[in-house]
Amino acid sequence: MKMLLQVILIIILAPLMSGLIKKIKNNARMRKGAPILQPYYNLAKLIKKDETISKDTSYIFKVTPYIVLTASIAAAFLTPFFFPGVRLFGIGDVFVIVFIFGLGRFFIALAGLDAGSAFGGMGSSREMFISALAEPALLTALFAASLNAGGSGIGSLMASGAVFKVSMLCAGLAFYFVLLAETSRVPVDNQETHLELTMIHEAMILEYSGKSLAMIELGGYIKQIILISLLANIFIPGSGWDLYIVKLFVVLVVTALLEVFMAKMRLFRAVDFLIFSFILSFAAVIAVVMGV
């Protein structure tokens, strides 16, 4: 029951993260910016609208929003947020979460190709490119954390993440870079751009409108909060739900400032970025073996 309430709370809070990041960003740029609740307004607006679908698409296009949202919510059931150690983690460990995200990504990339436009294809191609390179860094970072904890179950991960270690610093940094790539943020992607040639995630979902777009966006928000929570609970020291909220906020501020101070990289520079992240996570493994 506690688990269910937590997941519902997370679904409700998820869009707030993006709203906060936007607000911090705008304030850092000395702008007033949209209200913090803007993502909610957007979702409400989208749900109210009618939908237009390309006539060239198949059922893949129609089921994708449901699958993306479902995958995100299912992953939320395995993730620690406020309460650690809630049962129902029996479904799987931290690696399963990564694989469940794969389900949503697979379909969203297919949907990008389904309408037959060049933009969708470009988006899918780039999304799979980035994610294929991010995957080793992500799993190795989690591998290092699990090695440190002596198990890949959520409970033991959270328990050992509470103590500061050099290895966890490396792994956390690597995980954070992957987080930036996976949530399509600067420097890998830019959520604000709508220039067709530079966008990655946005290009893929260009054909979506109305409730389908709302579902995909909500799925993205939930994925974002899951990744941030994993970072906060596993890699950043300190435990307890109050500290969790503080850590969440710190991650948001850092992300927002990074978006302000950095520009988007060229697509092929992202390779270096992700390889650097992999090397960091591998260094974390070595550090764990050395015991620091």
Added chain:
Amino acid sequence: MDWKLSFDSLSIFFGVVILLVALPSALYSTGYMKGLYSRGRASFAQILLFFFVISMLLVVFSANALFFLLAWEAMSLLSYFLVTLDSHEEKAVNAGLIYVLMTHIGTAFITTAFLILYFYSGSFDFILMKETCLNLPLNIKTVIFLCFLIGFGTKAGLVPFHIWLPYAHPEAPSHISSIMSGAMIKLGVYGFIRFVIYILGASELWWGNLVLVIAGVSAVYGILYALMEKDLKKMLAYSSIENMGIIMLGVGGYMVFLNMQFPLLAVLSLSAALYHIINHAIFKTLLFLCSGVVLKACGTKNMEKLGGLIKLMPVTAFCFLIGALAISAIPPFNGFVSEWLMLQSLFSGAVSVPAELFGKMKVFLALLAGALALTGGLAAACFVKAFGISFLALPRSKKAEAGKDFDWTMKTPLIFLSSLTLLFGIFAAPVFKLLAKITADISGFKSAGSELTSGLLSLSPQGTFHFNGLLLVLLVLAVSIIVYIIVRIISRERSVTYGRTWDCGYYGLTARNQYTATGFSKPLRMAFNFILRPYKKTEKVRDSYYHVKSFKYEIFTKQLFTEYFYSPIIKRLFSFSESIRKIQYGSIHLYIGYIFLAVIFLIIFLKRF
């Protein structure tokens, strides 16, 4: 000569895998060959197929090395005839030639190993061989191990002995490709498990490490080339190399863990390998059969010419999608379970081995896990491309407009295999229990097996990791139903209109504006250009000097091992033959002289010794 058969659990497991692949393929072949081959040729192919399957079963069940070799050779030759069934096509004949050559090099190594073993044991019987191996000198054992590794590695398509695989598999008729990829190459792994693990015993740590390195390289290399491929069947063949790599990760893991005295981990690792063997057999057969339907209906397996097939061949498209999800390790399908198990076995290894003794090992295992993750990511990209380009959006050519599903003989195997992929994903725990029992049987660690299978959820030595497929599926189902109902209620008054794809106001989007398979893999081709070394060929067709009528652009990748390993060897071989030719003058007197010399040499030789 002893024609003894043995039915131990390992043999039975592989026998089941063979039948699981062969029976659907055989049913499929009746529909598939109709219209493609003349009746005489089709029945000839059916007879060959029958004996091919029998020979594979004999390989698995034989209990005598000589018998094994005979069956092995029969299997290789019969599959050669099946590969070259389209003998009017030059490509098929060439592919068959490379195949038969490579496979015989492999057989030569296996034979050598058997002869050495025979020299010491005086028998070809497996049990006697096993007893002899207990007190063989180590260097002899190493030689035997290397021979087996090369021999069975060739059959399994491991890098660098893989070069025949991407040629032979796509050229064979589709139901043969499916059996070759689904079952035959697994027998390389069978041989390896039977002879190296069961008979020879994993004596040294570096053997296992060598296998792990080869496995990791095979996995990444195979999927990289699969990703670059635009030929549907060739792509699947490369992906087989990848999957054999993943399987061998488990086998290598077994050898390593056994050497470090962790029988529990060893059993876990080998069980994961067996799980992946059966999973790969199912989904690769499924994918090859689906691509066969595409090939038969459209007359091409070039992705760039396909597209929009999901509307024309819904059953095939859906089954291909299931297969693609499974092979990309997407939960809750079976590929996910075995890849996850593989990851877990690497991980538990890294956790369990003590850092003071095997610190390097921990790091090595983490690196392998990284390679496995990269493989998974690339596989997802590869199969998004394969499904998205071939089946979605608009047909890219007239040929693709001819797509259709065929009669029940071709549909039933596809549906059967797709449901198996789901079942093996959902009921992971009982399947794993069974496999752990088999592994415990071969390795002799009965207690480890029962320890692994005692808990339903916690599969690990530490009991720290767990996965419950059934629960996951139930969760996903429940969530999706709730999401569906909520969305339905919220948006019940919203209408859906159908329009054109967004075209920036261009008003003339055609199938030619779509993304291509080559374009899709471009970013990864650029990122990995240090391995792939892509080069392009362009060709302009002109009406006159001023008017280019059409422009052809094709991109190729270099085959690293063919280019830098096999080509130089072949070149050397030819120049060596060239130089030897000098003693063949064609003069009869010279030849009589040679014979004379040989006789004198023999007389001296016999007298002396």
